[in-house]
Amino acid sequence: SEVKKIAIIAGDGIGPEVVAEAEKVLKRTEELFGYKFETEHGLFGGIAIDEKGTPLPQETLDICKSADAVLLGAVGGPKWDNNPKELRPETGLLGIRKALGLFSNIRPANVFDCLKEASTLKPEVLEGTDLIVVRELTGGIYFGDKFRRDTENGQEAVDTCAYSESEVERIARQAFEIAQKRRKKLASVDKANVLETSRLWREVVNRIAPEYPDVELEHVLVDNCAMQLLRRPSSFDVIVTENMFGDILSDEAAMLTGSIGMLSSASLGEGSFGLYEPVHGSAPDIAGQGISNPIATILSVALMFRLTFGYEDAAQSIENAVKIVLDAGHRTGDIAVDKSKAIGTTAMGDLIIAAM
Amino acid sequence: SEVKKIAIIAGDGIGPEVVAEAEKVLKRTEELFGYKFETEHGLFGGIAIDEKGTPLPQETLDICKSADAVLLGAVGGPKWDNNPKELRPETGLLGIRKALGLFSNIRPANVFDCLKEASTLKPEVLEGTDLIVVRELTGGIYFGDKFRRDTENGQEAVDTCAYSESEVERIARQAFEIAQKRRKKLASVDKANVLETSRLWREVVNRIAPEYPDVELEHVLVDNCAMQLLRRPSSFDVIVTENMFGDILSDEAAMLTGSIGMLSSASLGEGSFGLYEPVHGSAPDIAGQGISNPIATILSVALMFRLTFGYEDAAQSIENAVKIVLDAGHRTGDIAVDKSKAIGTTAMGDLIIAAM
Ligand SMILES: CC(C)[C@H](C(=O)O)[C@@H](O)C(=O)O
Ligand SMILES: CC(C)[C@H](C(=O)O)[C@@H](O)C(=O)O
Numbered sequence: 159s160e161v162k163k164i165a166i167i168a169g170d171g172i173g174p175e176v177v178a179e180a181e182k183v184l185k186r187t188e189e190l191f192g193y194k195f196e197t198e199h200g201l202f203g204g205i206a207i208d209e210k211g212t213p214l215p216q217e218t219l220d221i222c223k224s225a226d227a228v229l230l231g232a233v234g235g236p237k238w239d240n241n242p243k244e245l246r247p248e249t250g251l252l253g254i255r256k257a258l259g260l261f262s263n264i265r266p267a268n269v270f271d272c273l274k275e276a277s278t279l280k281p282e283v284l285e286g287t288d289l290i291v292v293r294e295l296t297g298g299i300y301f302g303d304k305f306r307r308d309t310e311n312g313q314e315a316v317d318t319c320a321y322s323e324s325e326v327e328r329i330a331r332q333a334f335e336i337a338q339k340r341r342k343k344l345a346s347v348d349k350a351n352v353l354e355t356s357r358l359w360r361e362v363v364n365r366i367a368p369e370y371p372d373v374e375l376e377h378v379l380v381d382n383c384a385m386q387l388l389r390r391p392s393s394f395d396v397i398v399t400e401n402m403f404g405d406i407l408s409d410e411a412a413m414l415t416g417s418i419g420m421l422s423s424a425s426l427g428e429g430s431f432g433l434y435e436p437v438h439g440s441a442p443d444i445a446g447q448g449i450s451n452p453i454a455t456i457l458s459v460a461l462m463f464r465l466t467f468g469y470e471d472a473a474q475s476i477e478n479a480v481k482i483v484l485d486a487g488h489r490t491g492d493i494a495v496d497k498s499k500a501i502g503t504t505a506m507g508d509l510i511i512a513a514m
Numbered sequence: 515s516e517v518k519k520i521a522i523i524a525g526d527g528i529g530p531e532v533v534a535e536a537e538k539v540l541k542r543t544e545e546l547f548g549y550k551f552e553t554e555h556g557l558f559g560g561i562a563i564d565e566k567g568t569p570l571p572q573e574t575l576d577i578c579k580s581a582d583a584v585l586l587g588a589v590g591g592p593k594w595d596n597n598p599k600e601l602r603p604e605t606g607l608l609g610i611r612k613a614l615g616l617f618s619n620i621r622p623a624n625v626f627d628c629l630k631e632a633s634t635l636k637p638e639v640l641e642g643t644d645l646i647v648v649r650e651l652t653g654g655i656y657f658g659d660k661f662r663r664d665t666e667n668g669q670e671a672v673d674t675c676a677y678s679e680s681e682v683e684r685i686a687r688q689a690f691e692i693a694q695k696r697r698k699k700l701a702s703v704d705k706a707n708v709l710e711t712s713r714l715w716r717e718v719v720n721r722i723a724p725e726y727p728d729v730e731l732e733h734v735l736v737d738n739c740a741m742q743l744l745r746r747p748s749s750f751d752v753i754v755t756e757n758m759f760g761d762i763l764s765d766e767a768a769m770l771t772g773s774i775g776m777l778s779s780a781s782l783g784e785g786s787f788g789l790y791e792p793v794h795g796s797a798p799d800i801a802g803q804g805i806s807n808p809i810a811t812i813l814s815v816a817l818m819f820r821l822t823f824g825y826e827d828a829a830q831s832i833e834n835a836v837k838i839v840l841d842a843g844h845r846t847g848d849i850a851v852d853k854s855k856a857i858g859t860t861a862m863g864d865l866i867i868a869a870m
Contacts, residue, residue, distance in 0.1 A: 246707065248707040248708065252708070278635050278636055278639040278744055278745060279634050279636070279744075280634055280635070280636055283634040299655070299673075299675060299708075299709065300708055302672075304709070304710035305710065306710065306714070309678055311678035311679060311680035311681065312678055312679030312680050313678065313679050313714065314676055314677065314678040314679070314714075315676065315677055315678075315711045315713065315714035315715075316658075316674060316675065316710065316711065317655075317674075317675045317676075317709045317710050317711050318672060318673075318674055319655060319672065319673045319675065320670055320671065320672045320673075321670065321671055322665055322667035322668055322669065322671075323667060323668030323669050323670070324667035324668050325667065349758075349761075351602065351604040352604065352608070352655075352656055353655065353660070353673045354660035354661065354662065354671040354672065354673050355671040355672070355673050358662070358669065358670075358671035359671075380761070380762055381761045381762050381764075381765040382765070384740070384762045384763070384765050384766040384769070385765050385766060385768070385769035385774075388634055388635075388744075388766065388769045388770055389634060389769060402705075402758075403762075405705075405736070405737045406736055406737050406740045406759075406762055407740070408737075409737040409738070409740050409741050410740040410741065410744065410766065412741070413741035413744045413745060414744055418741075
C-alpha cells in the first residue's frame with residue numbers, strides 16, 4: 159500500500175521518550191499489516207527555542223506540511239516559562255495549529271476500567287462515562303487582537319474574541335458528524351446570555367441542526383456545563399464549544415475520568431490531515447528517568463490510524479493490545495497502585511507491541 | 515443602634531419564598547440582638563420585565579442605592595429565555611452589578627458535614643474543602659464592546675475583554691486581604707500563556723504581592739485550575755480570578771462540595787455596601803410549591819451581617835442555628851435522603867429562627 163508520511167515532533171520533557179515507544183508501534187504495524195510509514199523528525203517547542211531560536215522553525219512546519227499526519231509528544235517546561243512571548247513553547251503550539259489549519263481539537267474522555275479508582279469521583283457517578291469534547295482550535299480569544307493601551311486607570315490590556323459564521327459552522331458540522339457515529343447526543347456549550355460570539359454560535363448551531371435530525375441537541379451554558387460534568391458525566395456524549403471554553407472543559411472532563419495519563423487527542427483541519435498528541439504535558443519532573451507512561455502517545459497513533467489513514471484494523475490492534483497489557487496488570491508508575499511493581503517506559507512499549 | 519436599610523429584591527421562581535424566610539430571620543435578629551432593620555422591596559428580573567417592561571427598573575436601582583445592603587433572591591426562568599437582550603433577567607443582573615459598582619463576587623465553597631454524601635466526589639478527597647472564589651465582577655469580556663460585522667466568511671461576532679491595572683489591583687487586594695484572615699494561601703488564576711489581559715493580571719498581582727508577605731501566592735492557569743479543583747479541592751484557600759473564569763470555576767467549586775443548595779454569596783464594591791444572594795438559581799420547576807430550601811438565602815443574611823454591618827454575633831447566631839437544625843436531622847426535599855420526611859420552606863425557616 160501507499161507510503162504514509164508522518165512528521166514526528168517529540169518536543170520537550172518526556173516527549174522524546176514516549177514518542178520513541180509510539181515509533182516502535184509504527185514499525186510493528188508495518189510488519190503486521192503491511193502498511194508503510196515514512197517518518198521525519200522536526201524540532202519544536204523548548205528544544206527548538208534552544209537550538210533554533212524559535213519554538214516553531216520553518217523547517218519543522220515544512221516537514222509537517224509535507225506529511226499526511228503529525229505525531230507530537232509534549233512541549234514546554236519551567237526553563238522557558240519566563241521567556242518573552244515569541245520565545246515560549248506555547249507560542250509554537252498556537253502557531254502550528256494556525257499554520258496547519260487545525261480548527262478542531264477532538265478530546266475523548268473515557269474511563270479505563272483499571273483506572274476507575276484513580277478518579278476522585280465516586281465510581282457509581284463515573285460509571286459509563288465516555289464523552290468527547292470537540293474544541294474549536296483556531297479562533298476566539300486565542301487568536302484575536304491583543305494589545306495594551308494607556309488609560310486614566312493605568313495601563314489597560316485588551317483581548318478580542320471573534321467568531322465568524324463559517325468558523326462556527328465547520329466545527330459544529332464536525333461535532334454533529336461525530337455525534338452521529340456515537341450515541342447521537344450533542345451538547346453545544348456557550349455563554350449566550352452574555353456574549354455576542356456565543357449568540358452567533360448558538361444561531362449557527364441551531365441553523366444547521368435540522369440537517370442532523372437524528373442527533374439530539376442541547377445548549378448548555380458554560381458555567382452550568384462545568385457543574386454538570388461533575389454531576390452527571392456519563393450523560394454527555396459529544397460536547398462542542400469554542401476555543402477558551404474548550405480548553406477549560408476538556409481538561410475538567412479529562413481529569414474527572416482519572417485517566418489523564420492515558421488520554422489521546424486529535425487536532426484536525428479540512429481533509430484527512432491531523433496532528434495527534436497525548437493530553438498529558440511534558441512532565442519535566444520525571445523526564446529522562448525512563449518511567450513515563452507511553453500509553454497516551456501510543457493511543458494517539460491508534461487515533462491517527464483511525465481518523466487520518468482509515469486503518470481501523472491497526473487502530474483496533476493497538477487499542478486491544480493496550481487493554482491486554484493493562485488487564486494483565488502491567489502498570490507504569492503514574493497508574494500503579496503498588497509503585498514498587500511499576501514498569502518503565504520501554505518495558506510498557508515492548509509489552510504493547512508484543513500484544514498487538 | 516442605628517437603623518440599617520436593606521433593599522429586598524425577591525425576583526423570580528423560588529426567589530420570593532426563600533426571601534420570605536430570610537426576612538423572618540431579620541425580624542428575629544431585631545428581637546434577639548436589638549439591631550434595627552428597615553426593608554424596602556423592589557421589582558427585579560423577570561417579574562420586573564412583566565410588570566415594568568425592564569429587568570432593572572430605575573425605582574429598584576434607587577431603592578438599592580439608598581440602602582446599606584441588598585438581599586437578592588433569584589432571577590430568571592424559561593419564560594424570558596428567548597427575549598431580546600434588553601428584556602432578559604440576566605441583563606438586569608449585569609446592570610445592577612455595574613450600577614452599584616459591585617466589582618467583587620465572593621463565593622465560599624465549603625462542605626456541610628451532613629451533605630458530604632451529596633457530592634459526587636469521594637469523601638476522602640472532599641475532606642477539609644473550604645475555599646472562597648473571589649471573582650472580578652464588573653470587567654472583562656462581560657462588559658467589553660460587543661458587536662457584529664459582515665466579513666467574507668459571513669457575519670462575524672466580536673466580544674472584547676479588557677482589564678485595567680486599577681481594576682486588577684482592587685480585586686487582587688481584596689483577595690489578599692481575605693486570604694490574610696484565613697489560611698493565607700492565594701491562587702491567582704489566569705491564562706497568561708495566551709491572553710494579554712492575563713499577563714497584565716499576573717503582573718499586577720505580582721507587583722502588590724510583596725505588600726502581603728504572609729500570604730503564599732501561586733499562579734495557576736485556568737485549565738489547570740479546573741483540573742486541580744477536582745484533584746485536590748481541599749488544598750485551595752482563596753482563588754482570585756477574572757469575571758469569565760470566575761463564573762466557570764466558582765460553579766465548578768460549588769458543585770463539587772455537593773452543597774450547592776446551601777451556598778451563599780456576596781457581591782461587594784468599595785466601602786461596606788454589598789449585595790447578598792444564594793448561589794442556586796430560581797428553580798422555576800419547583801417554585802410556588804413551598805418545598806424550596808431557604809438555607810442559602812438565610813446564610814446570605816448571615817454573610818451580610820458579617821461583611822456589611824459587622825454584626826458578627828448575629829451572623830454566628832444564624833450559622834449556629836442552621837447547624838443545629840441540620841444536626842437534628844431536618845431537611846428540605848433537595849437535601850433529604852429520605853424524601854418522604856422532607857419538610858417545607860416555611861417549616862425550615864421556623865426551625866432556624868427558633869434555634870437562633
Ligand atoms: C499551552 C496552551 C497554549 C494550550 C491551550 O490553551 O490551547 C494547552 O492548554 C492545550 O489545551 O493544548
Ligand atoms: C446569569 C449570568 C449572567 C450570571 C453570570 O454569568 O455572571 C450567572 O451565571 C452568575 O454567575 O451570577
